[in-house]
Amino acid sequence: MAAHYVTAQENMVELGQALGREEGAEVAAEHEARVREDARVDAREVTTATMVRQRVEAALGPLERLVTVCEKATAFPRELQRLLRDFEAALKGTNEASPDVPEALVAMVAKAEQLWEANARLAQEHLLETLQDINFYFTGDLTSPSDCEVAKRCRRATEDIPRLLQPPECPQSIPNVSPVSVELQELSPALLQPPVAVVATLDDLLATLPRRDMMLLRSAESLHWSLADFTRGLWATLYRIDGTWWQQNVSSDDDDPPISLSQALDAYKSTPGTPRNRVTTVVSKWQGSVATLLDSWVQLAGAATELSNTCREVATEAADRVATATARAMELQHKAACGRRGPRW
Template identity: 65%
Template sequence: MEPLELSLALLQPQVTVVATLGELLATLPGRDEMMRLFVSSKCPYWDLEEFTRVLRATIKHIDDTWWCRNVTFDDDDPVTSMSWAMAAYKSTSWTAWECAKTAAIVWQASLDVLMERWVELARKATKLRNAWWEVVSEAADMAITATSLASSLQEEVARYGTAQENKMELGQALGRQEGAEVVDTLEAQMRRQAKEAVSEATRTTRMRQWVEVALGLLERLVAVCDEATAFPWELQCMVGDIEATLEGTNEMSPDVPEDFVAKVAEAEWLWEANARLAKDHLLGTVDDIIKFYFDGAPASPTACGVAKRCLRAIEDIPRLLRPQECPQGVPKVSPLSVELQEVQWGSYKSFAFY
């Protein structure tokens, strides 16, 4: 798989998670209707709300890139990324490597948290899917019972409507007019009950259909949540290799290999592309979903609207993945400032991760 295709495959699943969630919530009725329908089973509304808010927190966590852009050796140096620093400082003191190692450690820790969040989302989606099987079973039983009752009542109405001899028999016993009135009253009552039963059968059948559709969407949600864990896992591997390289560098020969700079740059632009995807597209879409479906805001993010926004996000991924050009160089630090930094760093590293 080409690098761009691999990157697309890594970033796209989280967009699909948001799109599937929007479609699922648009399929389901509102909170009051759901709570009325599921009186005999646990209402899934609250679990869906919890899942959506955890999803938002996960996407929010993605937009946090300060550590990989805060590799600097002097207060007068511009804040820059690890790859830019490594490209500029082809041969430098151990201070540069210690700064880079610090950034890599913090980066890896954040990736660990992101991975845990996506795993937790996949777990919550699986829990929702499993609970929904009970909802589907209950809806099917309700539809069968209601349909059977409607058919039975319709058959009774048909018998009363065509049995004119009932009127004659009652007429002989109660008088012709009074007997006819009794039969007409019973027939009207049966027709009313049959009509109500047919309406209930139609409602429960429709409910069974949409809960089955919702189950299919939950199956998809479980799958794409699992797929979304591929991005933090892949980046964990890349940053782990970077950490290992930095740890294994000979301090007496601190030259920076070009292929190592390229590896660091690839990890950085992949992470930053994901952060821009979250900030530019996903976070706002999930916020709108929460406002409408859970906070009762009037603006409606319809399933079509959510799908369009997610499609635009997917179409924007190739642009987000374009890496920035690595600079030819950045201002060099003076030998004096390097010595000062080495002294400061020696004091700092003793308590930085206490």
């Protein structure tokens, strides 16, 4: 660049000598104007790259929270897995010829189904719709609700969790036994809160990051599409706790209408000679659904960790871009100044 600049200055001197003082000054002024415009372009790039660096660095905090809340969301399927394991073990002690099903087994099934139903209603009534609202980051839909509206929706979802955990007034599929209502009242709201926190944290993250058209960095493109993949994965995970999806996957036979675990247990309890494997088949299929849900949350936590790594790469690249553009702008400003003080013809 220095050699190029020296050559340009020599050419200007020769041109000035050939054209005379007035024409040479005009050529020098045009050259200085071009150099100054290039310096302004670099200065604008410094400003943009600085903003990108600051915002992606600020996004590292929400990304760390995103990893944490995704990991906490695995508590719900893990609790269901524990209940199903305990139920399956206790079921083996019953007599098929004349089953005397302990009330504790009935209460265990009721608790598991109530947990699943509460989480499904949370997704249906709050989270899926709220997640749809924050999709404007990827679609550029200017009619989408503001970040503030998404935060309000998440707060309402959290406030609604105690209601969702209330035992049904007239449970249709759960046998009428006294321990059930007592057991259902002990459900922990903490099991349902992490999915709401995931949606709220994702919204905070997208509000922190600069727009895609402002990033101007190679790694930023990767960050954008990774965020889009994470959001699609979150949507699929929330859909997996939808009650309809579960009912279609938990049945004793593909040709039979879907039945709940409590219905299978009630039939086993009330009809002597009913094979126990009808209940265990439903348990096995439910365990598969719960395992799928757990795996989804684990994968989301891993994806959030990868997002953090990508975000750090963007911050590093932005810092390098700032340093390069700053040095280039200063050099161009110096060239413009030298050109203004250049040789007199």
